[in-house]
Amino acid sequence: MMRAWILPILLVLCGSVVAAAQIVKGDVGTAAVLLLVFLLLAGVNSPLIFPKSIGAQEAQRRSAVDGRPVVFWRPGCTYCMRLRLRLGRDAGRAYWVNIWRDAAGAAAVRAANDGNETVPTVVVAGRSHTNPDPGWVREQLSRAV
Structure with missing residues (x-):
C-alpha cells in the first residue's frame, strides 16, 4: 500500500520545498503556482484517480x-x-x-x-x-x- 504513495508524497514534499524557497525570496505568487502544479502532479500520480x-x-x-x-x-x-x-x-x-x-x-x-x-x-x-x-x-x- 505504501509503495503506491511514495511518488505522490515526494511530489508534495518537493513542491513544498520549492514553494518555501520562493516565499523566502518574496515571490508568493510563483510559490502558489508551483505548489499547485506539484499538488496536481501528485494527484495524477496517486491511486485516487483510478x-x-x-x-x-x-x-x-x-x-x-x-x-x-x-x-x-x-x-x-x-x-x-x-x-x-x-x-x-x-x-x-x-x-x-x-x-x-x-x-x-x-x-x-x-x-x-x-x-x-x-x-x-x-x-x-x-x-x-x-x-x-x-x-x-x-x-x-x-x-x-
Missing part, C-alpha cells in the same frame, strides 16, 4: 458473468494514467486490479507478458492485451452487458 481496485479473482469472476474488461494497473504508470484519463467516465465500468496490492493480479500479468509486469494489461474474454488503445477498450466496454 476506480476502486478489486482482487484479480473477483474481477475475473465478474468479467466472466458480464463480459466487462479487467484492467491490471499499478500506481505511477504513465500508460495506466493515459488509459484511465482517455476512458473518462467509462473507466468505472471496467474492473481495475492494482497489481501492487494483489499478488494474484501481478501473477496474471506476468503470465500474460512473458514474466514481465507490463501494465496496463487488459483482459477481455480470457485474452490478454498489453497496453491497448483506449478507444479499443472503450469499444469493449460498450459491448459488455
